[in-house]
Amino acid sequence: MTDRNYSSSANSPDLDWSQVRETINMLTLAVAQIESTMKEGEQSVSELTESFTYVASKLSNLAESGKSLQASNTSDQESIIESIRGESEDIRSHVSNAIVAFQFYDRLSQRLDHVKRDLMWLSDVISTPDQLYNPSAWSKLQKDIASNYTMEAERIMFEHIMKGATIEQALEIYKHHFNKTLDENGDTSGDDIELF
Incomplete structure (x- = not known):
């Protein structure tokens, strides 16, 4: 898959197995x-x-429409009221989109917590001599990390990195699968937001 030979062999170690290569894979x-x-x-x-920005603009338009409504005659009021309804619906829609975008920060926090946890597990393996040179300890570490993913795109990225993919290749694979899920489901919030 790649020209660097950093594929993990922790599950079936051979004479060429190296904890350095496993560490590089986990850091990658x-x-x-x-x-x-x-x-x-x-x-x-x-x-x-x-x-x-859009909501602020629409609120300004609504304020102007309110002023026009007060100063208008009866025949103009219906079109001004319709304009206010349209502006209000646009605001509601954009506020909903903003709420969805804010949910990203929950995912961001969770995912960075996972990276921190995984690096702590890696540190434990590296700092324990009987685990550092033990392929089964590395295999367990990898299985533990893989079992905690909530998104299919993350699992696929993990598998490719363990097979020796570069960061760029793994990110492209992740992006492809993340976008595919987004296209199929309309959103990924059900797949990757965890409740504590």
Whole structure:
């Protein structure tokens, strides 16, 4: 899959098995997780900025419509009221979108907590001599990490990194599967938000 030979062999170690290679794979995974989380964060912040700018503009339009309604004659009032209803519906829709974008921060926090937890587990393996040189300890670490993913895209990214994919390849795979889920479901909130 890649020109670097960092594929994990912890499940079936051979004479070439190395805890250094396993450590590199786990650190590569952490970097890929952080990178994908940050990219999604940038998109969410952009959506929030656009939503709040739009809502502020619409509120200004509503204030102007209210002033016009007070000063208008009866024949103009119906069109002004219809305009106010339309502006109000636009605001409601954009506030709903902003709420969804805010939910991203819950996911961001959860995913970064997972990276922290995984790095702590890695630290435990590396700092314990009888585990450091034991392929079964590395295999258990990988299985524990894989079992805690809530998104299919994360599981797939993990599998590819364990097979030796680069960060760029793993991110492209993640992006493809994340977008596929988004297209199929309309959102991924049910798949990746955990309640504590």
